[in-house]
Amino acid sequence: VIRHPLRNTCIANMTIFRSALTIVVASLASIATCDAFVVPAARSCSLFSVSPAHVISSASSLRAEAGESEGEAAEASATSPEGGEGQQGEGEEEQPKEDPEVTAIKEEIAALEAKIKSRRNDLASIIDSVETYSKAGYARKVAEMDQISKMRGAASKSNESTAKATILQDFLPVLDELKALDEKYAGDDFAQSYKALRWDLNNAMTALGMSEYTAEVGATADRTRVVAVEEQYSDDFAKGAVISPVAVGLELQGNVMRMAECVVSLGSEADSKAAEEEAADGDAAAKTGTDV
Known part of the structure; x- marks a missing residue:
């Protein structure tokens, strides 16, 4: 439990006061009997007449008991949570503990x-x-x-056409060779019987x-x-x-098999x-500037 420094001080003062009151009561009782303050040299005394030695002895006893009470209060203050920390700034107030109802409301929210x-x-x-x-x-x-x-079908068709174009591209040299042979043996009657091969392949x-x-x-x-x-x-x-075409190209559904010339x-x-002259002048000017 966290206690306020002012409360601890009040408790210590009350403890001292209680101890002092106890001592006073005991002293009054001793004075009433008169035995505690009588020394052998002066045995006879009345209720309210005591010797100076008796008074000095009683005062010393009171001071000793008061010192013990102050020591106990100091120990109690030191053992308290705020005592070991030196009570920094007596005017400083601790943050008040949050109300349990407020805490419960926050948790509910x-x-x-x-x-x-x-x-x-x-x-x-x-x-x-x-x-x-x-x-x-x-x-x-x-x-x-x-x-x-639809997208899958288009992709499939594209892949199919690409595969076809790649395969047919391998037969283009054969088609070119048959065409060249037809031109080479155009006047040969025997070669005319094989002329249909190129047309069939095409x-x-x-x-x-x-x-x-x-x-x-x-x-x-x-360029593609x-x-x-x-x-x-x-x-x-x-x-x-393009100024003029030279040779036709071949394609299969957009896949170029042979580029046109x-x-x-x-x-x-x-x-x-x-x-070109402007570029040459610029180069010359740049070179002149570098030389300078």
Whole structure:
């Protein structure tokens, strides 16, 4: 139990006062009998007449008992929780202990807040369940599954077309060889009987989805679909535009099997030379500044 320093001081003072009162009562009793204060040299005395020696002896006894009482009070103060700490600042008041009713109310409020939070979580879960298992939620799930199915189908088709393009790409050298042999033995009657081989292979690859495409004149050359076999200056076409196609390309549903060949424009020659001269002047100026 934590006690206030002022209360401890009051207790100590009351203890001293009680001890002093006890001594006074005992002294009065001794004076009444007169035996405790009589010395052999002066045996006869009345109720209120005592010798100086007797008074000195009684005063000494009182002081000794008072000192013992003060020592006990000091020990009690030292053993108290505040005694060992020197009672820093007698005017300082300790923080009052919180009222048990206030503590109980705070605990009840905390419990209610936790309960409200739990109920809110339950409500959110119920709302999600309603949205999921209601008619609108069912329609939403059906739409999501349909979208997923379409995406998977598109991915599957893309993977299938990519695999087909990769496999058919290995047969392109054979097709090129048959075409070259047809051109080489165009006047040979015996070779004409094998001319159908190239057409059969080409038709079979076309049936699997292979198709031809060519570079569009004037369009910007797409480096992923066309390759520039030649570059020329042109005042009519911007830099990077297709001037003319050279050879067709082959693809299968967007998967390029062979890139188309074309001639690409370098832009106007005059503009190109002016840009080169400007760059040269800039380099020369930079070099001059460095030398300085």
